[in-house]
């Protein structure tokens with residue numbers, strides 16, 4: 001008998017795209033990025049106005065450091081704009097390999113592997129680390145790229161309350177009773193949590209993991225260049241090593257001022273990741289200019305400690321001043337300083353108020369954070385001047401008083 005194919009005459013292939021966008025507009029959930037007409041510096045030109053930039057990840061201002069910029073230009077002239085291929089096929093240039101080695105040396109670990117972005121490192125490696133019969137245990141506030149990486153995998157997943165070591169112990173004890181026993185267990189955490197600027201209790205996590213024979217994976221995107229000796233990151237900050245934290249993941253897009261992701265750990269980790277991460281195997285290599293700029297950024301961290309010192313000086317100056325005004329800065333322990341506002345509406349109004357005064361900050365509202373926990377995220381950098389910080393503090397003071405936050 002001939003098969004009858006039913007068609008839906010009412011179905012439209014793309015109408016829902018516009019409808020969904022309109023829903024986002026109605027619920028004030030759309031992103032409207034501001035266009036920068038200058039480099040990303042402590043001050044930037046946006047909409048033709050010069051504003052103090054307090055929303056960038058360029059913590060050490062290395063994106064405009066002459067050594068980093070020159071390295072990119074020289075390598076581009078010599079090797080071209082692109083690598084010509086995926087690293088796995090024909091695009092693995094000497095500069096990529098040198099970057100891997102330099103990073104491992106900087107991290108004081110046996111091996112590193114660099115990816116195109118941090119997102120691709122998480123999304124490429126995490127699903128390969130664990131599959132059926134394995135378990136991921138993840139902090140509830142982990143970054144979206146970790147969440148997606150875990151979702152792609154076939155492993156079981158359990159979430160523990162943010163930084164709550166009792167809850168982590170409970171989850172791990174429960175995992176021990178799983179029948180059949182899990183083959184592999186990984187605990188995954190952000191190092192610095194990007195919405196709050198607080199630190200994962202990595203020593204405790206490593207201890208709990210070792211009691212259960214579990215691996216530890218830390219995403220140190222906001223800790224590198226900021227924490228530890230010479231900015232080596234959170235593993236160095238807590239005096240741990242790659243035998244206790246088995247995967248140290250990071251990015252060149254924040255304190256390093258360039259772009260690119262990476263992982264660091266044992267030689268086995270590198271060999272495994274290189275052969276299994278689909279994002280590494282099946283996507284173009286970063287341009288040689290980018291690899292050279294990342295090498296130069298590592299050099300700067302190694303030889304110019306003044307930027308790290310200035311960053312912390314600015315961070316301490318700013319947080320003390322806003323706390324003295326009566327602002328709640330949440331649990332910040334880093335140059336990410338939240339100004340807690342409560343309702344989303346208040347965070348947006350304060351953002352608009354300080355914007356009018358020439359200060360660019362980002363409101364972090366539901367659904368990025370829980371309802372009632374809206375805040376403004378302030379990110380300090382090494383090159384902010386005292387005048388720029390004072391201007392921002394004064395704007396927050398006026399706005400905070402107007403909105404009765406202080």
Ligand SMILES: Cc1ncc(COP(=O)(O)O)c(C=O)c1O
Nearest residue numbers: 117118119143194221251253260
């Ligand atoms: C915690 C964390 N992990 C990973 C990433 C992704 O890094 P990249 O910008 O290199 O893709 C980010 C960037 O937003 C991040 O904040």
